[in-house]
Amino acid sequence: MHLTPSGLSVPGPSRRTILRGLGGAAALGAGIPLLSACAGSSGSSDPKTVSLGSNSSDAVPKKAFADVYKAFTKSSGITVNVNTKDHNTFQEQINSYLQGTPDDVFTWFAGYRMQFFASKGLATPIDDVWSSIKGNFPSAMQDLSKGEDGKYYFVPLYTYPWAIFYRKSVFKAHSYSVPTTWSQFLALCKQMKKDNLVPIAFGDKDQWPAMGTFDQINCRTNGYDFHMSLMQGKASWTDKKTRATFDNWAEILPYHQDGAVGRTWQDAAQGLVAKKAGMYLLGMFVAQQFTKAEDLADLDFFVFPEIDPTYGQDTVEAPTDGYMLSKKPKNHAGSVKLLEFLGTPAAEETYLKGDPSVVAASTKADTSAYTALQKKGYDTIAAAKHLTQFMDRDSRPDFTSTVMQPALQNFVRNPKGIDSLLSSIERQKKTIFAS
Amino acid sequence: MTAPITGTGSGIPSTPEAAAAPPPGTPGTTASPARRRIPRGHRRLLTRRDRITLTLMAGVPTILHVALVWLTALASIALAFTSWDGIGFSSIKWVGLENFRQLFTENPQFWPAVQHNAIWLVVLLLIPTPLGLFLAVQLDKKIRFSRIYQTAFFLPVVVSFAVIGFVWQLVYNPDTGLINSLIGANRPGHYIDWIGDPNLNLWAVLVAACWRHTGYMMILYLAGLKGVDPSLREASALDGANEWQTFKNVIFPVLKPINTIVLVVTIIESLRAFDLVFVFNGGTQGTELLSILVTNNIIGESSRIGYGSAIAVVLLLISLGVIIPYLISTFRKERRA
Numbered sequence: 001m002h003l004t005p006s007g008l009s010v011p012g013p014s015r016r017t018i019l020r021g022l023g024g025a026a027a028l029g030a031g032i033p034l035l036s037a038c039a040g041s042s043g044s045s046d047p048k049t050v051s052l053g054s055n056s057s058d059a060v061p062k063k064a065f066a067d068v069y070k071a072f073t074k075s076s077g078i079t080v081n082v083n084t085k086d087h088n089t090f091q092e093q094i095n096s097y098l099q100g101t102p103d104d105v106f107t108w109f110a111g112y113r114m115q116f117f118a119s120k121g122l123a124t125p126i127d128d129v130w131s132s133i134k135g136n137f138p139s140a141m142q143d144l145s146k147g148e149d150g151k152y153y154f155v156p157l158y159t160y161p162w163a164i165f166y167r168k169s170v171f172k173a174h175s176y177s178v179p180t181t182w183s184q185f186l187a188l189c190k191q192m193k194k195d196n197l198v199p200i201a202f203g204d205k206d207q208w209p210a211m212g213t214f215d216q217i218n219c220r221t222n223g224y225d226f227h228m229s230l231m232q233g234k235a236s237w238t239d240k241k242t243r244a245t246f247d248n249w250a251e252i253l254p255y256h257q258d259g260a261v262g263r264t265w266q267d268a269a270q271g272l273v274a275k276k277a278g279m280y281l282l283g284m285f286v287a288q289q290f291t292k293a294e295d296l297a298d299l300d301f302f303v304f305p306e307i308d309p310t311y312g313q314d315t316v317e318a319p320t321d322g323y324m325l326s327k328k329p330k331n332h333a334g335s336v337k338l339l340e341f342l343g344t345p346a347a348e349e350t351y352l353k354g355d356p357s358v359v360a361a362s363t364k365a366d367t368s369a370y371t372a373l374q375k376k377g378y379d380t381i382a383a384a385k386h387l388t389q390f391m392d393r394d395s396r397p398d399f400t401s402t403v404m405q406p407a408l409q410n411f412v413r414n415p416k417g418i419d420s421l422l423s424s425i426e427r428q429k430k431t432i433f434a435s
Numbered sequence: 436m437t438a439p440i441t442g443t444g445s446g447i448p449s450t451p452e453a454a455a456a457p458p459p460g461t462p463g464t465t466a467s468p469a470r471r472r473i474p475r476g477h478r479r480l481l482t483r484r485d486r487i488t489l490t491l492m493a494g495v496p497t498i499l500h501v502a503l504v505w506l507t508a509l510a511s512i513a514l515a516f517t518s519w520d521g522i523g524f525s526s527i528k529w530v531g532l533e534n535f536r537q538l539f540t541e542n543p544q545f546w547p548a549v550q551h552n553a554i555w556l557v558v559l560l561l562i563p564t565p566l567g568l569f570l571a572v573q574l575d576k577k578i579r580f581s582r583i584y585q586t587a588f589f590l591p592v593v594v595s596f597a598v599i600g601f602v603w604q605l606v607y608n609p610d611t612g613l614i615n616s617l618i619g620a621n622r623p624g625h626y627i628d629w630i631g632d633p634n635l636n637l638w639a640v641l642v643a644a645c646w647r648h649t650g651y652m653m654i655l656y657l658a659g660l661k662g663v664d665p666s667l668r669e670a671s672a673l674d675g676a677n678e679w680q681t682f683k684n685v686i687f688p689v690l691k692p693i694n695t696i697v698l699v700v701t702i703i704e705s706l707r708a709f710d711l712v713f714v715f716n717g718g719t720q721g722t723e724l725l726s727i728l729v730t731n732n733i734i735g736e737s738s739r740i741g742y743g744s745a746i747a748v749v750l751l752l753i754s755l756g757v758i759i760p761y762l763i764s765t766f767r768k769e770r771r772a
Contacts, residue, residue: 092735095521113736120522198623205630205716258623259609261631261719267610398520398737406544409720413631427541432739435518435528 050334051081053103053326055090064354071350072341078334098122104329105338110144110320111389112231113397114154117324118147124325125151129336133343136362140387144320155323155343156361157351160284161377162212162317162390163301170197170275178302180313182220182248185305189255192278199255201277202412203268207405210260210412211391212317213281218245219315220307224386227315231395233433237426243418248307250415261409283319284377287357299373303380316384319393320361396432403428508751514744521738534745545746548723551637552753555644555724556705563645564697567652572682574653575660589654591647600714603643604630633721640715640722648704652697659693660686695765702757706750725750 052069056062062084069080083103085093090107098106098117108114117123130152134142137156145154171178174195179185189199204210218227222241229235230242257268257277269289271277280286281304290296303313323342329335341347348360349369356371359378367378381387392400407425411418481489515534519527538545570588574581591599606613607629614629615621629639663686671681709726712718718727725746732743 094736095738099522120520122522205719207717207719259626259628259631262607262609262628262636262716263631267608270610397735398732398739401735401737402731402739406720406723409631410543413633413720424541424543428537431533431537431541435520435530435739 047331047334048077049079049081050105050329050331050338051083051103052323052338053090053097053106054082054084055087055107057084057086057090060357061355064351067354068342068347068350071347072338076337076341078337080338098326102326104331104335105323105325107321108154108324109389109393110154110156110322111393112395113389113393114145114324115147116396118151118153119149122327123147123153124327124329124332125149125153126155126325126336126339127152129155129325129339129343132340136343136345136364138363138382140384141320141361144387144389145322153324155339156320157322157342157348158355158358159318159320159361159381160358161301161303161380162216162281162283162319163303163380165272165280165282165286165299165301166278167272167275167295167298168300169298170278176278179305180302181305182307186252188278189252193255198257198271198277199279200252200257201268201271201280202256202260203263203265204260204409204412205262205264207409208390208392209265209268209282210408211400211404212283213249214245214408215317215388215391216281216304217249217307218242219317219386219388220304220311220313221245221248223308223311224315224388227388228394231391233396233399233429237422237429242422246411246415246418246422249411250418253412253415256412260412284359284373285357287373297372301373301376314385315388316380316386317388317390318381318384319390320387322361399429399432403432511744511747512751514741515748516745517741519740521740527741530741534742535749537742538745538749542728544723544728547721548725548728549749549753551722551724552705552708554637555641555708556702558641558645559648559701559705560698563648564652564701566645567649567654568656570649570653571656571660574657585653585657589650592650592654594647596647596710597714599643599647600640600711603640604715607639630716631719631721636716636719636721640712643715644704644708644711648701651700655693655697655700656690659690663689699758699761706754706757725753 054062054065056065066082069082073079081103090097094108094117099122108117114123118125125147130142130145133155137145141156141159145152145156147153170176174191174197176188176191177184179188192199202209202213215227218230221244222230226235226241230237236242257263257271260268265282265286266289268277269280269282269286272280272286273290273295284301287296287299290299303316306312323339325335325339343362345360345362345365348362348365352358352360352365352374353369356374359370359374359381360367363382367375370378388394391404395404403425407421411421514527516529516531517527518530518534570584574585578584594602605611607615609615609626609628609630610621612621612629615627618627619625620627627635629635667685667689668681671685676684707726708724709730712722712724713727713730716722718724718731729743729747729750731737732739732746
């Protein structure tokens with residue numbers, strides 16, 4: 001920003017000097033985007049600093065991350081230069097950011113979204129980091145951190161489960177019991193409706209919550225392998241199995257909150273807070289909406305009930321956030337040190353102290369300070385046979401954002417036209433995955 | 436060709452067009468030698484510095500214009516025939532008309548988007564434009580507090596579309612919004628989903644668009660009415676015309692240049708409609724617009740740049756289809772005048 005038009009401030013400018021200044025300013029203006037792109041990593045050629053691009057713009061995680069980096073500086077003497085960008089902006093600009101002059105290390109998500117940039121050569125493999133941190137992570141986390149070429153590209157920091165959240169006091173007052181099978185779940189929905197509760201709170205204005213519902217039902221109906229093959233564009237959306245998932249969904253759709261397409265997830269969560277809704281299928285971050293301590297203590301969850309006994313409840317959706325190393329880090333050695341540090345249980349414990357709405361990705365991290373909800377989340381993830389990320393992390397983002405989001409909204413509104421919807425998805429999927 | 440030119444030249448010799456006359460080769464043969472000397476004198480007055488300054492003044496904007504408008508537009512047209520994920524130029528693949536084939540046959544959002552843009556235009560022309568004219572005529576009558584009304588109606592125009600979208604989204608919120616709370620439609624079983632229901636949401640958002648556009652139209656017409664020669668009103672009053680007759684036969688025809696501006700502004704507004712809807716509900720089912728499809732495909736992680744460009748080209752063609760006939764007719768009229 002210090003580059004802005006100096007020509008304009010010449011004392012006592014005549015008409016022509018102004019013109020000259022304007023010409024100069026125009027020339028500078030053309031250069032500013034390039035220069036400001038450099039500014040991000042300008043400080044990191046020095047071996048004592050590592051630059052880090054972060055998407056954690058919310059106050060709570062931002063502060064928690066700052067504590068982690070402080071601890072790293074204390075132990076290694078290397079300063080971490082953090083460039084925090086607004087969460088959504090960071091995601092939207094990720095393509096151009098990684099192609100320009102990115103920071104040495106950047107925050108990102110596990111799954112296809114990580115593998116995509118790895119296969120495009122926009123990230124550096126970090127097998128050297130993993131040789132020292134491998135023992136800290138369960139095998140499911142190790143698999144999540146690998147690119148398609150089998151090399152490691154990702155260091156996970158924290159994760160959280162998707163499940164059905166409910167309030168213990170509401171279940172107690174109506175003497176409901178936690179359903180473990182599909183028929184129990186349906187019966188519970190029916191009973192809640194009779195008791196004048198909204199059985200399942202739902203808001204899909206932001207377009208992604210419906211993807212979470214689909215993931216749950218599909219994993220229970222068709223199992224992990226089919227779900228992943230569908231996400232990777234291999235299995236067909238017109239397959240009978242996919243159709244069965246939508247049929248199951250259509251069965252519980254009448255128990256969802258009305259007018260979902262116009263409601264944000266925050267508003268839907270308020271239904272649960274106000275005890276107007278009985279259940280809510282969402283990620284554990286729903287806890288952020290429970291601002292009163294006694295409400296938060298009342299919050300509990302159960303994993304999505306079994307539909308097909310072959311698959312039981314073996315798959316848990318647990319989106320994982322962590323770090324990657326950009327393609328040409330200025331300070332490679334320092335970055336490796338930072339990533340090794342971030343892969344330790346100590347770093348995760350420091351983070352969780354500041355942000356209690358998630359759980360550590362490492363199984364070695366100390367769980368004694370966890371709340372009851374965190375403990376349950378941790379156990380659920382640790383017990384899972386398969387972990388999925390989320391539809392838009394397991395599949396191509398261009399496919400999920402331009403095809404699946406509108407298609408699922410369409411389904412939620414009008415569950416009758418499943419067949420034409422599925423064949424439309426399949427046609428679009430083929431062209432996108434072919435490109 | 437020659438007849439109208441000589442016509443103006445001999446008929447009204449003192450019009451600015453005839454006096455300035457530097458464009459070479461136009462009426463050169465008919466102009467007198469005295470007139471031809473004037474531009475040459477001007478040229479001698481230009482020093483080298485002046486010429487450099489002039490070159491810069493004309494050159495810098497031209498370069499910027501070519502680089503920022505023409506090159507980018509042409510690049511976007513070229514990209515419409517490719518498939519590109521935005522990562523490295525080597526990944527650009529030529530696919531011919533494939534993007535357009537997909538768009539016209541496979542994309543379930545494309546035709547609704549075209550339709551919504553068209554509805555947007557028709558509604559803006561039919562509702563806020565006459566309403567704005569009506570308000571302008573009322574305010575032009577120098578009624579009491581007219582300044583206050585004027586400000587009140589114009590206020591929405593000052594507010595950005597993003598803010599308007601946000602405010603109306605609160606009004607329409609299914610659970611806590613103003614409308615549903617007032618009419619008691621925020622209970623299960625009674626929901627009116629203004630934002631999500633595709634039969635309603637386009638109209639809901641159009642109410643917000645009209646709310647703003649009325650003020651805009653009002654101010655344009657008000658400016659036009661202030662410019663109407665009062666002697667015209669007087670003359671028509673003397674001829675015994677009533678208020679409606681005066682408006683219909685005298686005032687409205689005088690407003691013709693304003694009507695052209697209004698038409699152009701409205702067409703542009705309806706084609707570029709984006710921010711309001713994007714904030715309102717992200718262009719979900721029922722409110723798809725071409726501009727939103729372009730953004731959803733290009734910006735963000737999806738990065739279907741070729742495909743998005745193809746939609747942009749369709750939008751460009753539609754704009755050209757509207758604007759070129761308009762320009763041709765205006766230039767033809769100007770030449771005739």
